[in-house]
Amino acid sequence: AQSVSQHNHHVILSEAASLELGCNYSYGGTVNLFWYVQYPGQHLQLLLKYFSGDPLVKGIKGFEAEFIKSKFSFNLRKPSVQWSDTAEYFCAVNPPFNAGGTSYGKLTFGQGTILTVHP
C-alpha cells in the first residue's frame, strides 16, 4: 500500500524567508506526485504536479518541487515566502491512471504541514 510522510507538522517563517517542506512516499512502482494547498476557509487546490520528465516542476505562486526518485522524495520549495502563503500544504501520490487495468489513480495524502508566515 502506498503511504506519504510529511516531515513537519507546523512551520513558522517570516516574510522573505525561504521555504522547504519535506515529503517522502512509499510505493513500489511509478507514481504521480502532487502538492495541494488549503488556504484558510477555502477548498483544497492543486499547487503543482509531477507525472514524468523534468524532475523539477514549477507550480503556481512561485512554488516548485523536485522529484528525487532515489530518495522517494518530492520536496516543496519557495525562495521567498509571503504572508499570503499562510496555509496548510499536503503532499499526495497516486499510481498512474490505467482505465484498462486496475489503477484508477487512488490519491493518498500526507498528514499536512501548516505554514504560518509572519509579516
Place this chain on the structure above:
Amino acid sequence: EAGVAQSPRYKIIEKRQSVAFWCNPISGHATLYWYQQILGQGPKLLIQFQNNGVVDDSQLPKDRFSAERLKGVDSTLKIQPAKLEDSAVYLCASSSWRGNSPLHFGNGTRLTVT
C-alpha cells in the same frame, strides 16, 4: 467552470443519529471521490466512483457508511448510525475521465458528532 458543490457546510448530530451529505461534481467529470479528513490528518479516501460504478471502497466502513452516485452525476454519502470518531470534514472531489487528471475539491462538510 463551476466548482464542486457540497452541502451542508456544517452539521452537528448526536451519536447514533444518521446524517447524509450531498455532492455535485464539476459537469462532465466521470470520477467522483469522497474523502474523510480528521483534524490534524490528511484526507483519507473513503470511496471512488467511475461514472456510477464503485472502483474503490476498501476504506469505507461499510457497517455504517454508504454512498451512491445517481446516474453518474450527483452523489450522497450517508452515515448510520454515527459515532463520535466520525467527527471530521467530508470532502468530495471530482476529476475528468482523462487519465491522470487532477482532482478538484469542494469546500467540504464539517461533521461534529456529540
